[in-house]
Amino acid sequence: MCGIAGIYHRDRQRPVDSQLLANMAAIQYHRGPDNFGVQVMDERGVGFSHARLSIIDLDEERACQPFVSDDRKRLLAHNGEFYDFKRLRADLTSRGATFRTKSDSELVLHLFPRFGLDRTLEELRGEFAFAMYDDEEDALYLVRDRFGIKPLYWTNTGDSIVFGSELKVLFADPGVNRRFSEEGLLHQLIQVLVPGSTAFEGVHQVKPGHFLKIRRRDGGFQVEERRYWDLEFPNAADHQNDRDEADSVEAVRAGLVEAVNLRLEADVPVGCYLSGGIDSCAILGLSAAARQDPVKAFTIGFDDTAYDETPIARQMADATGADQEVLTLKAEDLYGHFERTLWHTERTIYNTLGVAKLLMSRRVRDIGYKVVLTGEGSDELFAGYPSFRRDLFLHGLPDLPPDERRQWESMLGESNALFKGAMLSEDEVDDPALTAAIGFTPSCLQPWLACTPTARGLMLPELRERLAGYHPGTAIADALDAGMVEDRHPLDRAQYVWAKTMLEGQILTWGGDRVDMANSMEARPAFLDHHLAETAVNIPPLHRIRERREKHVLREAMKGLLPKVLYEREKFAFMAPPAHTDPGKWNSMMALAEQHLSHEAIGRAGILDAAAVDTMLAEASATETSRARKVQLDAIINHALGVQILHREFIQGDIPAKAAAMAEELGWKVAA
Structure with missing residues (x-):
């Protein structure tokens, strides 16, 4: 890279x-x-x-x-x-x-x-x-x-x-x-x-x-x-719904084995990122099987047990004989490196997972590694996110028996409760343009579209006025290729929209390349091998999510190398604890807010409304504010901090002079 x-x-x-x-x-x-x-x-x-x-x-x-x-x-x-x-x-x-x-x-x-x-x-x-x-x-x-x-x-x-x-x-x-x-x-x-x-x-x-x-x-x-x-799913009528599940399992297994083996090729040592999810565990297991020496595994841990996946990651490392390196991060670690992370992401981040990934890539390089294999892309191909289960239930399973429908409703209400307000919207959002284009408003976009009224309110009145006729959902719908969603199964449509929005704009940007390369470290997402992707899109939807269990076909393909607890475990979205969950982290966020969201700082940038920002911060700290709303406001505060930092660094800052000074310092001079 x-x-x-x-x-x-x-x-x-x-x-x-x-x-x-x-x-x-x-x-x-x-x-x-x-x-x-x-x-x-x-x-x-x-x-x-x-x-x-x-x-x-x-x-x-x-x-x-x-x-x-x-x-x-x-x-x-x-x-x-x-x-x-x-x-x-x-x-x-x-x-x-x-x-x-x-x-x-x-x-x-x-x-x-x-x-x-x-x-x-x-x-x-x-x-x-x-x-x-x-x-x-x-x-x-x-x-x-x-x-x-x-x-x-x-x-x-x-x-x-x-x-x-x-x-x-x-x-x-x-x-x-x-x-x-x-x-x-x-x-x-x-x-x-x-x-x-x-x-x-x-x-x-x-x-x-x-x-x-x-x-x-x-x-x-x-x-x-x-x-x-393009990620081209077959027409719904052409899906091989009578395909033998064993054929799907074997196709996934063969495709992933090949993708991993290709990505182990390098003239430098190659390690693996390892969380507690089946994606990175599968990558580590296959890498360990293909290598003669122990694989170096790198794990991020958090001091909040609700978000920490270290115990399961340790089981996988032990099972494969991996040499595991665990980086446990505290609240002050995350907001203490927030500004540096924004310099590299060049866009706002809703969660300090991006900071955690930047700190981990630094540890990887300090240990002497330049390359790791990662599990990104698996959720996109095999329907791993809670939003996909929700869309399948609401739009792809219309004829469920009453007992099974109640089981789905109970599962959707209870699972991934930690992420309501961020990965799942607290309330239903129906965007007319997206619904017209997709057939429904994908659940993956709903939490962010739900932020729009609050976000608009944070902007200066003259900016809001110029955006009066602008609708984010319409702009996204217009940018999608209608031919790629027309006549597709609802689960395929939901996965396609995620791949075109959240995968490229979040997972692979501030959760991937930008925070990895900040420390000169290359990440290789084996699941995003396009040959494997072309196999995955032809797997029947109910082989991807079966009996309410996400990534079913991948679980079965990797069953032989996954710890039992992981094989049976529900998908847990990997993210850092939001600021409101920890007093120390909240105080760290507020310290940044005092610097970047003060009336003086807001006045210098000329993009936000200081009174509206004060109102938002007060709501976020109020005890009567619901948990899901706190998660949402946590994200919006991060975004508000982000736009202020981006403005300072990239608009007010003298980038040409900084680049020239860096070339001078490095000795990267070219003769006239």
């Missing part, structure tokens, strides 16, 4: 500033501290830079990016991993390709001229984001992996296309504007984002499973967006 950056000028004859590219690499030094490189193509108005984290091919001189093709026609900067690369290298070599490195990244330069981009993307397996300039077409390609595991941002300044792995990389260019959009601000306050958007005006993400082809046309830029892959 690495960090990439680049500039593509409207004027082909305009030279790209090599030192600016080096500055853009320097400000993402945390993504790639092992080396950096800059390449500018003269008289083409394009240049890339790269900050390298060496994992495959440790020769820093040979494998340093950006890569230039032998014929000088293509320029490449790549972030991520291409698995199965040895087979592809052998095939390409038999076709006459000559590789200059042992890096998986070099594959693109040999695949593209032989097969074109569409076929190239079919061959690439893994998590990646890359930029390639092709001189024959005078085109810049920006490509992101199928699920959005690796980030890629871009903006059009009018004179240039500027892109990078992080927002701060774009902002290192003085020509890039830095200001919130009203819509982006509102979405930061309610957690859920519109796919492809950011908090900042004119700054976009390349969508998962998409690429951009950008060319200079008529004094400007022609930007063509194309989708090359």
Whole structure:
């Protein structure tokens, strides 16, 4: 994993500033501290830079990016991993390709001229984001992996296309504007984002499973967006509901074994993240079976027993002979690193799980590891979240016998009570646009849409007025491909919406890449192997959730390696204890509020209403406020802190000067 950056000028004859590219690499030094490189193509108005984290091919001189093709026609900067690369290298070599490195990244330069981009993307397996300039077409390609595991941002300044792995990389260019959009601000306050958007005006993400082809046309830029892959569930009528469950179990087992084995490939040691869930336990169990040496397992613990999964994680570590490292975090640890976490996430977070993950990635690197396998993606593929059970019951099981219906209602009322107000809405929310598009308002979005009235009320009156006709649910519905939900089973529709919103915008961002790479640590989510995903979407819904038990088919596939208590255990969403559950943590949150939500701080930023913030804080601390409302307000306070911190760091802060200073300090200087 690495960090990439680049500039593509409207004027082909305009030279790209090599030192600016080096500055853009320097400000993402945390993504790639092992080396950096800059390449500018003269008289083409394009240049890339790269900050390298060496994992495959440790020769820093040979494998340093950006890569230039032998014929000088293509320029490449790549972030991520291409698995199965040895087979592809052998095939390409038999076709006459000559590789200059042992890096998986070099594959693109040999695949593209032989097969074109569409076929190239079919061959690439893994998590990646890359930029390639092709001189024959005078085109810049920006490509992101199928699920959005690796980030890629871009903006059009009018004179240039500027892109990078992080927002701060774009902002290192003085020509890039830095200001919130009203819509982006509102979405930061309610957690859920519109796919492809950011908090900042004119700054976009390349969508998962998409690429951009950008060319200079008529004094400007022609930007063509194309989708090359999607999580495509079959039509409800085509689901093989009579499929033998054993076939589903075997398909999942075979797919996951292959995905894990591919992700153990590295030229450095590979560990595993281990919580008390079946996902990470399955990954550890398979990794231990495939390795000759004990696997290093890293576990986050909390000092609140209601949220701590350490005891079950210890059972799994003992069963596999893993060398387990447990990092137990206290309340003051989480809010004490909140501001640093926001610098890396570049978006708000509703729960300090993101802080916990950042602190764990630091421990991983301190111990000497750069790579871990993780369990992210399992819940998305096998319907693990409580919201999925709720949507299946309400919209996918209309003909239940009365006794079974009562059992479902009782289970839904009792289970995951800790997460009401965050992962589940306290009250039903029916968004007209989402219901029209999906057939119902997915339960995964309801808790965040329920925050909208409170979030709007926190914004300055003039901002609220400009957003009077804006509806977050409508914007999200409009961004979804109607063809991917039409005529699908209700559970498939719910899973698709989660994958397009919460997975990419939360799980893989502030719960994944951004807090892992903050400490130069690569996470590999084996469940998000696209071959495994294509198997999972064809598994009948009632093999995913059977008799009210989520992830049934995965449990059965991994039954032989899971501890009995875990095999039988209900899904427990992994998150940090909310602030209101612990006086010390609440005091730590309020200390940040005194700094960032004071009338003075709010006045400087000019985005929030100080009186409304005071009212919210008073409600959150009142004893008569319901528990679910406290959970909701806990999230909104985190978001309010977040937008204030983001404003201070990315709008008020001088990012270009900071990037230049970092390049100077690192010695990342480029001769004029």
